[in-house]
Amino acid sequence: MLHNIYFDYGYYSSFTEKVYLIKKYGFDGVFIFYDDDIDLKVKLIKEVGLNIESIHLPFKDCNSIWLEEIKGEEYTDLMIKGILYASKNNIKTVIIHITSKIPPKMSEVGFLRLEKILKFAKDKNVNVALENLRSLEYLDAIYNRFNYSSLKFCFDIGHACSFTKNLKTYPWEKYMDKVVALHLHDNDLKNDLHFIIGDGLIDFDYFAMMYKKFNLDLPLTSEAVGKRYCHLINESEFLRKTKERLEHLEKMIGETNV
Ligand SMILES: [Zn+2]
Numbered sequence: 001m002l003h004n005i006y007f008d009y010g011y012y013s014s015f016t017e018k019v020y021l022i023k024k025y026g027f028d029g030v031f032i033f034y035d036d037d038i039d040l041k042v043k044l045i046k047e048v049g050l051n052i053e054s055i056h057l058p059f060k061d062c063n064s065i066w067l068e069e070i071k072g073e074e075y076t077d078l079m080i081k082g083i084l085y086a087s088k089n090n091i092k093t094v095i096i097h098i099t100s101k102i103p104p105k106m107s108e109v110g111f112l113r114l115e116k117i118l119k120f121a122k123d124k125n126v127n128v129a130l131e132n133l134r135s136l137e138y139l140d141a142i143y144n145r146f147n148y149s150s151l152k153f154c155f156d157i158g159h160a161c162s163f164t165k166n167l168k169t170y171p172w173e174k175y176m177d178k179v180v181a182l183h184l185h186d187n188d189l190k191n192d193l194h195f196i197i198g199d200g201l202i203d204f205d206y207f208a209m210m211y212k213k214f215n216l217d218l219p220l221t222s223e224a225v226g227k228r229y230c231h232l233i234n235e236s237e238f239l240r241k242t243k244e245r246l247e248h249l250e251k252m253i254g255e256t257n258v
Pocket of ligand 1: 131223
């Protein structure tokens with residue numbers, strides 16, 4: 001099983017130090033945020049031989065995709081730009097958000113923009129993974145409406161346990177034939193805290209059971225971030241602990257009976 005980590009996890013190291021440390025602590029790959037530094041990040045990550053699992057595209061203004069306004073067009077163009085970047089750099093998947101907090105109503109203009117994004121991604125052979133946030137009915141509507149091979153899913157366990165609080169009650173099987181990425185982090189079951197696995201209250205035994213039941217065959221990817229750790233432990237310790245918890249989770253998956 002591959003063990004990956006969110007590259008932009010914080011702390012104060014340079015990108016060069018980060019790739020060195022991520023490699024040193026035994027991770028196989030990363031996923032990265034799409035920002036002004038992306039060229040440098042991709043270059044350094046590839047140089048040390050880490051995989052790039054996906055690019056997380058920006059989500060500021062993502063609600064605008066549903067609105068008849070120029071911002072919605074700009075957001076669509078940014079998604080297209082990100083997909084093109086992924087394809088040029090042989091990165092298989094982009095992660096996108098299609099709602100934030102209280103989103104506007106679903107709209108025809110929103111579906112048309114999504115169709116444009118999904119078609120473009122299909123032509124470029126890139127997966128567009130929609131991430132579960134607060135409003136799962138938007139995901140349902142999109143998966144019901146579109147059948148593009150580029151349309152995929154990113155399962156974020158922290159969001160399922162803080163935003164929607166439905167890890168065990170929601171029929172996740174609806175999406176499991178489309179899942180291409182796992183975002184694994186922990187929290188207090190109330191807030192989206194992005195703790196290291198095992199530092200919060202999420203039932204990872206249940207996740208291990210899901211992984212086995214749905215035959216996921218995907219990298220275990222940590223999306224823990226350093227902001228609640230950097231005053232407590234140094235960066236090496238943060239990475240060592242994150243890796244150790246992924247190893248433990250892999251063991252739990254192996255020992256699970258379903
Ligand atoms: Zn996530």
